[in-house]
Amino acid sequence: MNPEKGPQQGRAIRRARTVTLLAVFVAVIVxxxxxxxxxxxxxxxxxxxxxxxPLGGLExxxxxxxxxxxxxxxxxxxxxxxxxxxxxxxxxxxxAPVIRRFFKREPKFEGLGSGEGPNACAAGHPTDALATEDEGAGNGGKPQGCAAKTAVRSLWRDRLAHAGRDPRTWTLVAVLVAALIAGFPLFCLVCPIGLTFGTVGSLWHLIVDKQMTFxxxxxxxxxxxELVLYRKWCMNLCPIAGLLNLFGQFAQFGRPRINEATCLRAxxxxxxxxxxxxxxxxxxxxxxxxxxxxDCTRCGECAKACPTGSITFALKAQGEDRPAVAPTAEEPVAG
Structure with a gap:
């Protein structure tokens, strides 16, 4: 395997993302x-x-x-x-991610691998409310951690548990309930996407039409x-991410894969x-x-950062029953 393949692919993905975002802004200005x-x-x-x-439409x-x-x-x-x-x-x-990077306000996390963040499911942090005494059988009736629970639960139960741990799922529920009660799409007033393009439109009218508005x-x-003072908006509060996550569990195209034979953790x-x-x-x-x-956003940063080039992005769907990592050195890594 070419050790530069993963990083090259990661850099290519970042360039493609930049071009795509610029195209969106150019289209709005045009x-x-x-x-x-x-x-x-x-x-x-x-x-x-x-x-x-989709969220505004639901509201x-x-x-x-x-x-x-x-x-x-x-x-x-x-x-x-x-x-x-x-x-x-x-x-x-x-x-939103571009704005955070511009102000150098990327979220910071301590203790990686120790159970922090909405996806935390590491040994020693058996906080899943769906754990039962049966799942802890053989360990004095105590939960054995995420590895044992994942092995026992069905795929659907895993997904429901994951969605339940994600605070963005509950933000989504709160936003929809608020719209139903208020009779107005309240989140649209503070949505970062709408605010960003609203700012572009307001500045355009100020410069071109000389129209000054609040x-x-x-x-x-x-x-x-939202995005600068509170760094973890996207990770903890964004209801759009919460909505897309519900579908993302089934999305197999473009997921990253690891060649375990070259990964340092091997x-x-x-x-x-x-x-x-x-x-x-x-x-x-x-x-x-x-x-x-x-929850993967297909940003390519993991492939770009991998020191051994062990991560690549699959350009075809992976089956539900197939592991996220390549099990052997002989198996080719999808690219």
Whole structure:
């Protein structure tokens, strides 16, 4: 195996992500400049066909308590995309990570591998509420940690437990309940995606049309509070990530894979390079690593950071019953 293959692929993915994000911003500016009506990722389309943000659409549906066809169509399109590529939007289309990197406010985590973060499921942290005495049989009736629980539980139960541990799932539930009670899509007022493109639009009108509005000050201020002052917004609170995670568990295309034969951990070296750079702190070596990969954003940073080039991204779907890591040195790593 070429030790540079993984890092090269990671760097290529980062360049492609940058180009994609720039294309989105250029499209928005072109839409403003020529009044083409393309819109923004919160609501975009061509002619009579347009799509809504899936969360905003759900909020509108619950707030109006009426069936809105465009909302159902938008949800179907997003669901199909998420079932194929999981949470790729978070790395390839969402402006929030770019804003954090610009202000050098990436979230910091201590004690990697010791059970911190929403995906924590390490030995010594048997906090899963679904653990039972039967699962702890053979250990004095006590839970034996994540490895034993993962071996016993069904795949569906694993996924439900993972979603239940993720605080973004509960943020999503709270947002939808609030929209139903208030009769208004409240989260849309503070959504970082909407605020980002709202700021772009406000600045455009200020520079080109000489129109000064409060949004020029309010939108950037809200963004700073959400993404700069609170570093872990995306990891702990974002309900859009919570929604996409529900589909991401089934998305097999483009998942990272590890060649165990060349990975430093195969020799017992306590390497955490891939987990340290992962925005989701996914540990593919963990007992529930395959479940954690449901949160993968396909950002490519793990492949770029791997010191032995052992991580590559599969360009084809992996079966549900197939492990997230390559079991032998002879098995070719999908690239």
């Amino acid at each position: 839409s403003l400049a020529f009044d083409s009506g393309l819109g923004t990722p919160s609501s975009f389309g061509i002619g009579e066909f347009f799509l809504l943000c 509108a549906l619950l707030a109006s308590k009426a069936l809105i066809p465009v909302t159902l169509i938008s949800l179907a399109v997003v669901a199909v995309g998420a079932l194929l590529l999981g949470r790729s939007w978070c790395a390839w289309g969402c402006p 949004s020029v000050l309010v939108f950037p201020a809200a963004l700073l509070v 020799d017992g070296t306590p390497c955490t390079a891939c987990t340290a750079v992962c925005s989701e702190r996914i540990d593919m070596h963990d007992a529930d690593g395959a479940i954690q990969l449901g």
